[in-house]
Amino acid sequence: MLVGQRDAKPHNLIRVNPDLQAFAEAARGFMPPDEGIALYEAAIETVADPNVAGPMLEVGSYCGKSSVYIGAAAKTAGRVLFAVDHHRGSEENQAGWEHHEPDLVDQDLGKMDTLPIFRRTIHDAGLEGTVIATVADSPTLGPVWTTPLSLLFIDGGHGEEPARLDYESWTPHVAPGGTLCIHDVFPDPADGGRPPYEQIYLPAIESGLFTETRQVGSLRVLRRSS
Numbered sequence: 001m002l003v004g005q006r007d008a009k010p011h012n013l014i015r016v017n018p019d020l021q022a023f024a025e026a027a028r029g030f031m032p033p034d035e036g037i038a039l040y041e042a043a044i045e046t047v048a049d050p051n052v053a054g055p056m057l058e059v060g061s062y063c064g065k066s067s068v069y070i071g072a073a074a075k076t077a078g079r080v081l082f083a084v085d086h087h088r089g090s091e092e093n094q095a096g097w098e099h100h101e102p103d104l105v106d107q108d109l110g111k112m113d114t115l116p117i118f119r120r121t122i123h124d125a126g127l128e129g130t131v132i133a134t135v136a137d138s139p140t141l142g143p144v145w146t147t148p149l150s151l152l153f154i155d156g157g158h159g160e161e162p163a164r165l166d167y168e169s170w171t172p173h174v175a176p177g178g179t180l181c182i183h184d185v186f187p188d189p190a191d192g193g194r195p196p197y198e199q200i201y202l203p204a205i206e207s208g209l210f211t212e213t214r215q216v217g218s219l220r221v222l223r224r225s226s
């Protein structure tokens, strides 16, 4: 289907500048290179559509890796990316869990704090004018947000409740014709946790408002009907 059509395009038309690509690959975080490039390409295609205006927003920035991929694309079109994260880590980032990185704990507070590394990543990528750090609890901010989004990327808490709340509070803000990207979508439970699939991907498809345009690894790219 559409996946094949996309792949038939000359790939290098929308390549990240090689320095920034190498930088993004080296940045800390959880975004495999091919999925990061697909995210970048989804953002480039979004800004290429003159009918889809508005900023981009990601839920779950961690140390800024995905922010660099999306921000690089936003910058080419003079758009901005709101990078929403409370910077206290998801459940799976806490001590004792699989994705814990002990040096990211604020020793005074005994809590995770990824904001300093995030700021450094965005600074070093030359994206301080493009990526707007938004330190917030996602389901608290989403319902009071009012600006339509050209692109929404959801990669926040992966538990059932956090995933459901991110779907409910953010997907209504995707502009007609805009893009919804979802990370860590695993239809087969053997590959990973189910909530992003069950609480975000499936409801988006079942709403009839979104159509899938691409899959790369656990990344899904959907387009909202216009």
Ligand code: SAH
Pocket: 028, 029, 030, 031, 059, 060, 061, 062, 063, 064, 065, 066, 067, 084, 085, 086, 087, 088, 089, 090, 091, 093, 114, 136, 137, 138, 139, 155, 156, 157, 158, 162
């Ligand atoms: N996109 C990142 C990885 C994100 S990890 C990358 O490319 O590396 C998930 C992030 O979601 C964590 O940083 C965590 O702090 C954030 N998060 C989890 N629940 C959240 C919530 N309720 N509000 C804001 N951020 C949240």
Ligand code: MG
Pocket: 030, 155, 183, 184
């Ligand atoms: Mg992820």
